[in-house]
Amino acid sequence: MNASETIQQRARHQRLDADRLLTAACVGLPLLGLILFFAYPMIIVFLRSITVGDSYGIGNYVEVLGxxxxxxxxxxxxxxxxxxxxxxxxxxxxxxxxxxxxxxxxxxxxxxxxxxxxxxxxxxxxxxxxxxxxxxxxxxxxxxxxxxxxxxxxxxxxxxxxxxxxxxxxxxxxxxxxxxxxxxxxxxxxxxxxxxxxxxxxxxxxxxxxxxxxxxxxxxxxxxxxxxxxxxxxxxxxxxxxxxxxxxxxxxxxxxxxxxxxxxxxxxxxxxxxxxxxxxxxxTTGQVPYRPVFAxxxxxxxxxxxxxxxxxxxxxxxxxxxxxxxxxxxxxxxxxIKHYDITLAGGYSSLWMTILISLGAAVGGTIAVFLLGLGLRRLPHVLAQPVQILAAMPAAVPGMVLGLAYILTFNSTSTPLYLLYGTAALIGIVNFYHYHTQGFLTVMTGFRQLPPALEEAAGSLGAGLGRTACDIVAPFIAPMLVSVFFFLFMRSMVTLSAVVFLTTPQLSVAAVTIMRLDDAGLTSQAAAFSTCVMAVVCGAVLSMKVILAMMQRRRAE
Amino acid sequence: MYLNVRDATKIYGTFTALDRVSIGIDKGEFVCLLGPSGCGKTTLLRLIAGLAELDGGEITLEDANLSQMPARKRGFGIVFQSYSLFPNMTVAENIGYGLKIRGVARTDIAARVAELLDLVKLPQVADKMPGQLSGGQQQRIALARAIAVDPRVLLLDEPLSALDAKVRAELRDEIRQVQRALGIPTLMVTHDQEEALALADKIICMNHGTVVQAGTPEDLYHRPATRFVAEFMGISNLLPPEDIAQLFPDLLPSRRESERAQLACLRPEQIDIASVADGAATIRSISFLGNLRRLQVDTTVGMLTVETHGANPCRVGDRVALTVAPDACTWVIDDTEPRKAVPA
CATH class of the missing domain: 1.10.3720.10 (MetI-like)
Incomplete structure (x- = not known):
């Protein structure tokens, strides 16, 4: 068999291997999300900044700078x-x-x-x-x-x-x-x-x-x-x-x-x-923690x-x-407790909606960063590096800018993405990508602690990527996943900057409602609504602490 | 041969980790890959396991080509240096994991796990978590997990290196017993020559990504082919023909002129020592090692290492005479000359 035949056979084989397909999906789907819901809107916001009438130019910048x-x-x-x-x-x-x-x-x-x-x-x-x-x-x-x-x-x-x-x-x-x-x-x-x-x-x-x-x-x-x-x-x-x-x-x-x-x-x-x-x-490793003495x-x-x-x-x-x-x-x-009777249109509906959106962002986001981390481990460095850089970029983008980018991108009828405009799903998505970097880096920290030999041992025992991910990897980095889940949930509950452009009279979120209540002079009701949000988030923090403590105890046993 | 590796090559960037290496393992055979760190032995094991991809050559098992088969389909067992038990599973779940993947019935798994726990002499730990076990116990469980699925080949990647000396010796014997009892063809990577000598049917000594010598432990110890093997397989006195002519002229005839071999390899225990008032050599130091003494002896050609067993009246400063049986020495190729510096 000559060299080119070998290469062809290898290429054919790689196409057929289920694990390679799964790896591609693990990286591909979150990457598609990053491109569609982060990179693309950011390009749109840049293009709009240089749009003057029907053509491009720096006229807007001249006007703003002046x-x-x-x-x-x-x-x-x-x-x-x-x-x-x-x-x-x-x-x-x-x-x-x-x-x-x-x-x-x-x-x-x-x-x-x-x-x-x-x-x-x-x-x-x-x-x-x-x-x-x-x-x-x-x-x-x-x-x-x-x-x-x-x-x-x-x-x-x-x-x-x-x-x-x-x-x-x-x-x-x-x-x-x-x-x-x-x-x-x-x-x-x-x-x-x-x-x-x-x-x-x-x-x-x-x-x-x-x-x-x-x-x-x-x-x-x-x-x-x-x-x-x-x-x-x-x-x-x-x-x-x-x-x-x-x-x-x-x-x-x-x-x-x-x-x-x-x-x-x-x-x-x-x-x-x-x-x-x-x-x-x-x-360095092998540290002795510092124990201060009373001075x-x-x-x-x-x-x-x-x-x-x-x-x-x-x-x-x-x-x-x-x-x-x-x-x-x-x-x-x-x-x-009369201020808890919210009189502004919608009442508490935006609170329930925010909880729903936050749960969605937390579940979807945790899965997405987990898949991305899982797939990136199996990619050659040359391919993984650019994806990692892109995944770490959203942290540099202010929520206001991301929200503006979303309204410019999704409120345009020129693409099918318009279907998302005005939906709770889009608010969940913007929340996830707003806090994508922190979630991604947390999960990557977990993956770095996972010894490659564990996955190799599972592989040699006959486990494919899917099985290894469920039986070995997910349990190992579960504490990180729990942290990411609650982080995304809590940030989604309280964030204002990215979502302020995306709410509609029919669809609002808690932070926006608080702002509207305050704007309307209903400061006490704004306080009451804030208290409800804080109660939900505190409940989430306590649940997270309990779950993490239980996990730690189970592992120590 | 049962498992065959032909011309295996692995290149990382500009570094050739393995250069056309060919080895074979017979049914039931225990083979050790021995060499210093960076010699390519772990790379070779990972290629065989399917954890790394070949850049050239092929690996066959009973004439079926494995080169493109992913690790999970090869049906091999592997034990790592770092134990690598799944921390979220009990000992029993760890051992039964491979069987669970193969869809074996729950009761059959339980029976097999119990049998394996007996085999590795830890019948009480089934419900414990890996973190509750000592290093030696964890490694036994890792061994049980690897053999639970009746692997076609057992691969051991420095399984004893992380353990302390006493546990290491115990587990070494147990690995040998289990392997003998089950007859699984086994390939073990190690950098410890004593371990290799004690365990292996065949040792493959590697250096710089190539096989230097393969053979039985006796072959490698007593008939090393090169200076590298001689030095790696224990202490040796390596002397050029000029020095041999001076000290032990009787040994010279055993060197064939046509050979490239330039050095005589004399193991310390092959040199006999006797106190003689006008001896040509002087004892410079004595290390007492329990069952033997290791002496540094100053001769006309430099220091030689000599080992003596049992009571020995020699003391530092004594004049001694050294003798060697005429067939005791092996002539080896000097393969460890300083390599030419590669321009950066």
Missing amino acids: SSGFWRATRHSLVMGGATTLVSVFLGFIIAHGLYRCAFRGKWLIRAIIVLPLLAPSLVQALGLIFLLGRNGVISRALGVEIEIYGFWGLLIANTLYALPQAVMIIGAALVLLDARTYEAADVMGASPWRQFRDLTLPSARFGILNAGFVCFIITITDFGNAAVIGGDYSVLATEIYSQVVGQRNFNMGAVVGIMLLLPTVIAYAIERQAMKRQQAGQ PPRDLCMAALSLLICACIVAVIGIVVYASFVTLWPYNMSLS
């Missing part, structure tokens, strides 16, 4: 992003340092409180601040001063509270990496605690701090909820897109502003990924600071829950 409103919004976005980043990274470092490098009791409380802002739509921080510091706020009335909470300062506080959990988690993850033995060595060499902090803790956390900074910056400049509720006249790019599209029906200009917003986020995201790689490169001046101080920050979070979110039960804020402070 408008003072755009430059003001850009300046505001950058200043707000920078200020929020500084404050939340500083506070985040204090809390992370307290949690991982100090010894005091009650850390579980801080851990629990610090994630609260993630469990609510971003506009809840803004609502809470209005109830605390607004014209009729508890604090303003108690002090008898009028505080102008709408605008820069209110937005800064709201954004900081929203970005803080991310900062704590990222910096904490970096601090955990430093080995106890390093500190023991420093002790033996005679380094003082302050020197250890300066020479060991800070340098080891520097990539974490950098990383947290970029993440906070991205979160802030892309957030829409807080800016819409408490921003007042302080226009930022996210609200500018909204007013262009919803206020002035000027889609092309909205697309231009969207592309301009995309620039800083893509740059920040690219740098963040690099910083992440550097941090991971410094990781009164340091620990009491850190505990007090952490608790103070946590108290602010609790106050802002708690006041929303409290206000939702107050009969007539601030005149009749007796408690009632």
Whole structure:
């Protein structure tokens, strides 16, 4: 048999092998989704930004760049992003340092409180601040001063509270990496605690701090909820897109502003990924976790600071829950449940719809990233690499831009995709692709921990790809899949930016309803609706904790 | 031969991991692939298992070509160095997994699992999870899982390397017993020459992606073909003909001039040592190893290693005379000359 015959035979064989077909499907279907629901809409939004009349040109950009409103919004976005980043990274470092490098009791409380802002739509921080510091706020009335909470300062506080959990988690993850033995060595060499902090803790956390900074910056400049509720006249790019599209029906200009917003986020995201790689490169195996010993001046101080920050979070979110039960804020402070009778069109239907959509996004999304991870393991590196890059790209795209891209793509009758427009399915899809990167990276982390020998052992025992996936791979990375499922569910429950363009009078989601209630002056009802959403999400978090704990116990048994 | 590998070639980028390697395994035979890390032995095992694809050559089992057959259809059993039990399944589920895939009835699986647990001497652990077992126990279960499906060939990829010395010796004997009892043709990869000597019917010694020598353990130990094999299969004194002429001229006739063999291989236990007041050699150091002593002896041509059994009055600094039986040495090819540096 000569060489070409061998190659032909191999090619024929590869076509027929069921496992190869399955691998192709595993990668192909999620990839098709990424192209159709991420890459294609992003191309459309770019094309629309350069569409002038019936032809292409840079006219829109010239117009936008020439408008003072755009430059003001850009300046505001950058200043707000920078200020929020500084404050939340500083506070985040204090809390992370307290949690991982100090010894005091009650850390579980801080851990629990610090994630609260993630469990609510971003506009809840803004609502809470209005109830605390607004014209009729508890604090303003108690002090008898009028505080102008709408605008820069209110937005800064709201954004900081929203970005803080991310900062704590990222910096904490970096601090955990430093080995106890390093500190023991420093002790033996005679380094003082302050020197250890300066020479060991800070340098080891520097990539974490950098990383947290970029993440906070991205979160802030892309957030829409807080800016819409408490921003007042302080226009930022996210609200500018909204007013262009919803206020002035000027889609092309909205697309231009969207592309301009995309620039800083893509740059920040690219740098963040690099910083992440550097941090991971410094990781070593066989670590001895650091166990801090009680040092009164340091620990009491850190505990007090952490608790103070946590108290602010609790106050802002708690006041929303409290206000939702107050009969007539601030005149009749007796408690009632009348605000839970939502009077705006649709009532609670949007809450049920959001739960349904979130479940759909979570189930579909978890399956999609699992299949993608499964297939990518079996692809040669040259093919897997570009798919991985594409899968990690959605994180760089602000929700507003993705939502705008969707309305431009799916509200056009030129393709059959139009059938999806105005359906709950499309909202589920946009939520999944909005948070695709985080889900994908989580699953890939799980796959990296899976020893190839397990799959090879199953293969040599006669199991095909389908069987191996169900019997070996899925059980192994089940904790990751559970995490991804609940992550997608929770984000879908609370996200506003991507879906704000896709809701219709007949089809709304919870975060949009809260915004509409607040717009309509029904602030207490907005608070009541927020409380319901938070209750659902808290329930989801608790279920996730229980399920993960059960899995861990089963495995340990 | 039952399993035949002909001209197997595997190339990773610019690195040739296997260069036209041919080996064979007979029915019931225990074959060890022996060599240093990076010699291609694991690559060869993975090719045979179907876990990697051949870039050239072919693999046949009873004359049926396996080259294009995926691992799951070959019906081989494999045991990895890292145990690789499925962590989400009990011991019994692990062992029965291959049978379950083949659609064997539940009661038959249970019976077979019990039988195999007895065979690997762990009858009590059926319902435990792999994480609750020690390394040695896990590897026994991995062995049971591999042989549960009556594999046509059993492949062992450094199965003992992750275990401590005592467990390793125990399991080594058990692997041999089980293999003998079941008569499964077995191919084991190892870098440990002692393991290979103790287990194998045939050792295939590999280096740089090629087979250097194949033969019985006795062949490889006593009649190494090359310097690499001689050094890999234990301690040896390798001396060029000039040195032999000086120390043991009686050995020279055993070298045939036509051969490329340039070095005489003398195992340490083949050299006899006697204290002589005017001996030409001096003992420089003695290591006491329990059943034997290893001596470093300074001669006119340099250090030689000598081993003696039993009581021996020699002490460091003693003058000694060395003698060797005329047929004791093997002439080997010097294949470990420094390779030419490859320009980057």
